[in-house]
Amino acid sequence: MISALQLRAARALLGIDQRQLAELSGVSLPTIQRMEASEGNVRGMIDTLTKVIDALDRAGVEILADNAESRGFGRGVRLKQARAGST
Secondary structure (H helix, E strand, O other), X not given: OOEHHHHHHHXXXXXXXXXXXXXXXXXXXXXXHHHHHOOOEOOOOHHHHHHHHHHHHHHOOOOOOOOOOOOOOOOOOOOOOOOOOOO
16 A cells, blocks of 8 residues: 655655656546645556556655555665654
8 A cells, every 4th residue: 555645755855757657657637636635645546556557666666554664775765654644
């Protein structure tokens, strides 16, 4: 799972806009926009979510689940505690 907050943060770390993420992932711009506008976890087709997460990974961003250890090295950002209302 990936949250809308994680998706926006990943793009910010890469310095790319929604259109660039759409191109990197092969997902339409309106789909990226809907994903980022989601409340909490992004909902969608598994294939679409996989494409986006794989594109972020190839670009150098590791998406971490709750309480997961990082498998890589380098700088990063992690939310210490989930905000109220986000899951």
